[in-house]
Amino acid sequence: MGATRNYSKKREAVLEAVRATKCHPSARWIYEQVKPKLPDISLGTVYRNIKVCREEGLLASVGVVNNEERFDGIVEPHQHAICTKCGSIIDIESAAPSSQPNLDGFAVDSRRTVFYGVCAKCGGQEKNWLKKFRRFGRLAGKFGKKQKGGI
């Protein structure tokens, strides 16, 4: 039962909004883009059409940044850089993908490589005062018992 789809102007607008930007938008951003064109669109419709488009392979998820999932209209494999200051997501053309590792029994469908750092606009260095803290003085951990169910 392969879910036949009907035409939908809203879906078309959602997909086009993602394709028309390089910002790898969130659902809400897409909603705010499309709203002026189609004022009666609802946020739920954006979410539902994102889901449909992902099922169709027309959209891809880039990941979650600041608690928001971000999407990409370019579904061909490529990599991204995410700024840990402003949350912007940048396409990376060149980076050669790492070689396929041996993971016995795990059937790889896709991979996602993300570089974290500070974008040119945010400049400077990220706060790294925390790097001094390598160890707690007191935390030496000495239980480490068994657990029941892994996730």
Added chain:
Amino acid sequence: MGATRNYSKKREAVLEAVRATKCHPSARWIYEQVKPKLPDISLGTVYRNIKVCREEGLLASVGVVNNEERFDGIVEPHQHAICTKCGSIIDIESAAPSSQPNLDGFAVDSRRTVFYGVCAKCGGQEKNWLKKFRRFGRLAGKFGKKQKGGI
């Protein structure tokens, strides 16, 4: 102002719970692990201590799976495979990291590579009936106007 820390048995237990498992747990899973040992711990304390431990470089985030952030007590760079059926996260030892790409102006702090697929336990192939759908018949997109503010 480098935030001096006090000793905390709860924090120690949170960190040890993550270190004692290979399941790359979520905050709630950690909470449920620690609760029997320290019955008066609260979920908020787990969240706060995860945050503290991340600031200290003692814990790392693996990513968001099924709307839950998952953590790793191994902070040395390595890669992961995530099962899209059961959500389990598996460490990958071997995979050579991709070469550092040229991203002018973007200062890379860290990278994260994740392989998506189906783990050995879940076996079989992932549902791929959706791969037939490569294109909408009708969606041809012809606006693609400009937008105001990118994220």
Added chain:
DNA sequence: ATCAAAAATAAGAATTATTCTTATTTTTAA
């Protein structure tokens, strides 16, 4: 064009992971 079934939608409620607030307790250094 008409009609009925299937698909899509709006509106808003429900869910839920995470963060925040406040009063209280614990840790720490003096």
Added chain:
DNA sequence: TTAAAAATAAGAATAATTCTTATTTTTGAT
């Protein structure tokens, strides 16, 4: 011992996402 700083519990608040239901739109067949 003591007082300031840090940590905590409890639960409220926030917010992204999903779900529900009644209504509207699309579509293929007539």
